[in-house]
Amino acid sequence: MSLMNNLSNSMIYSSSSAFLAPTSFNSRTHNVSVPLKSPRIVKCIATPQEEQTAYKTKVSRNANIAKLQAGYLFPEVARRRAAHLLKYPNAQVISLGIGETTEPIPDVITSAMAKRSHALSTLEGYSGYGAEQGEKALRAALASTFYGNLGIEEEDIVVSDGAKCDISRLQIVFGSNVTMAVQDPSYPAYVDSSVIMGQTGHFLKDVERFANIEYMRCTPENGFFPNLSNVARTDIIFFCSPNNPTGAPATREQLTRLVQFAKDNGSIIVYDSAYALYISDENPRSIFEIPGAKEVAIETASFSKYAGFTGVRLGWTVVPKQLLFSDGFRVAKDFNRIVCTCFNGASNISQAGGLACLSPEGLEAMQEVIGFYKENTKIIVETFNSLGFKVYGGQNAPYVWVHFPGRNSWDVFTEILKKTHIVTTPGSGFGPGGEGSIRVSAFGHRENVLEACRRFKHLYN
């Protein structure tokens, strides 16, 4: 009977398939959905406060997600930028905030992607699902280009749609019962993904950090490398070099200590080398340059900042076969299972672009892109130096870390945005250790970077 009631209830709605029906973009009618009431409860009085009477499911919100603070950092920065533009619609806003690449992708790479696109229209060139782990040729090229003499092989590498996505997939592999450490400050996806997976406690407002995360303070005083004798053992250690946001690369000696620290503790290092090619001195570009690292480390990397692939989406992660859980099970096997179940491979067109990146011409073209952004960095560093600021990073990374001692970094962010229309990133967005600093990204057209520096000089001279 209840069923019949429901059915006749449903008759009052007229709905027909909208699929492929000729509709224009602007014809969307706002069919406010009327909550189906149980036939037994008849309310005749219109309730003015719809919010209160809106139908709610009985599904509880995930308590871990509720722990997260405000929005993810970069959308929050974008939100404030948009609000600024609403207020100053004619402002010439320059964005040195999110690490957003601005320079065109070298033609040798886009031509390869265009070629692959066209090939998909042909019987011979068409391909559907590829291996979830990535195309064999690309994995082989990654292995030989980046790990040629380090004992990392094709089958240790999984191609992805970017390092950020792989960080989440790695967190799914680890699950909720691990503990984790991060550099403080660091890229916020490490902490946020850890919170989401339920590895942490609540956010502690007084100390501006999550319970159950080990924050490894990295400051100018310790050369941006944590004092490991003060760091508690955790299962997972996220480590980014050159660091985002401070731009500091870890030295070979420091990474050797880190690997030994992990080994002594039985920890797994997740090493984010997304900016490794910005290193121009002798510092390591891969954790696997450190002896023994294959038994304690995973490395995640990306084409985003080398080839302008932030929108194309392509990265890779190395999980060496030597890396074992405490029961001897290979971490790579579980990572592979997650990749196969939660992912379906990076776009085949993006992978064609990645392969072109690793050709001799592609490698040269990437170095030119990197060189361009590094010149930007130099200009920014010199500007802040000339203004008497303490400036870090920038030598081996596309980020400049500017110190504003004693000041709240969101206040500095707001001051700069308001007075110069330049978007930066507040240091505290990267962890409590980032308070008092801002990150200035070197990703921008040259004329914009020069103009931004003129404005910085005008503001702080």
Added chain:
Amino acid sequence: MSLMNNLSNSMIYSSSSAFLAPTSFNSRTHNVSVPLKSPRIVKCIATPQEEQTAYKTKVSRNANIAKLQAGYLFPEVARRRAAHLLKYPNAQVISLGIGETTEPIPDVITSAMAKRSHALSTLEGYSGYGAEQGEKALRAALASTFYGNLGIEEEDIVVSDGAKCDISRLQIVFGSNVTMAVQDPSYPAYVDSSVIMGQTGHFLKDVERFANIEYMRCTPENGFFPNLSNVARTDIIFFCSPNNPTGAPATREQLTRLVQFAKDNGSIIVYDSAYALYISDENPRSIFEIPGAKEVAIETASFSKYAGFTGVRLGWTVVPKQLLFSDGFRVAKDFNRIVCTCFNGASNISQAGGLACLSPEGLEAMQEVIGFYKENTKIIVETFNSLGFKVYGGQNAPYVWVHFPGRNSWDVFTEILKKTHIVTTPGSGFGPGGEGSIRVSAFGHRENVLEACRRFKHLYN
């Protein structure tokens, strides 16, 4: 002191940066990594069993992943196919297993992707990070094309790299403290992602199912629609129509019952409409055609099987703003947070392809692709009908569900592979309710489908 020992230990290794060093693909030397021993423990006797002495971290394997059975279904099918090819290297294997599209992508779509690729090499055409939720034009086109009169708007839609990936992101939103129901049989990613997130108990060998999952049996006897009066309440209900693997579409009346069931229970339906455009009769193509569904349902969809995008990677998910957790919090807000934290948007080139799919020419071209595969389906259905098999699906879906009463479906899979060199998918891979059936995919070149049908006739005549 320990530190100094470690440092001098590390000196015996010679490693230098391999990045961009000129190495050939085949020169990878197998530097077997020597485990670093604590300096205090000196072992001089070589241990013959390296497995037993290999260094293990102290990180416990994620117990939820350990619950998973064997490999994810499709890689397992691929593995058996590869093993078969090793045994019969000259066999003309025809794959009607994984739903792998085979026909070229229409030129109107690949041209748009090639154009976007080339544009990325220009200052005006370059774009980096897009909105994590997808490009505005594509979201608007999805809203108007598929949900024009259903009250779903651009901001309710998030563009993704495929439905499978979004299913996992949705599971991250839900977390580990929800209960879930699936059609039995169904696409294995629902159950596997649920197990991975810790929503289930262990696999119960005797009943071939996981504890704490509600398996909604869908058989010919109930018209492949569950008897909802026997289904326990769960937080989440995964529902795919037309169903993969049975090919059965749910009717408007059935979906109205399902929505009412969810509403009565306060459940959230995750509606997988990846095959919706294969429906050629009056059955709904979107759950949002059902009145009230916006308050209880999410819909996930994909370009994979419409435009041959299995390798290009593009899909979308609709989370209506009307869908609320029990505390009144919008599900869409948490989904957005997860998308922003765990994902960085689909490739901009793929999105250009998606937009082209939704142009008048693109829609027509997609219908031609779908029409081609539907003709394949007809050929397969007629073949098995002529052989006296009970055959289901195939009218509104690219899958044919063939009944082998009383037989183990992996045995049938093996028999067919061995005797005809045709790869199918065993029904039990989709859940215990799939036992006794196999899924034959209609994705294939016409001559291969015809040849496969000749072989089926030869085998079963």
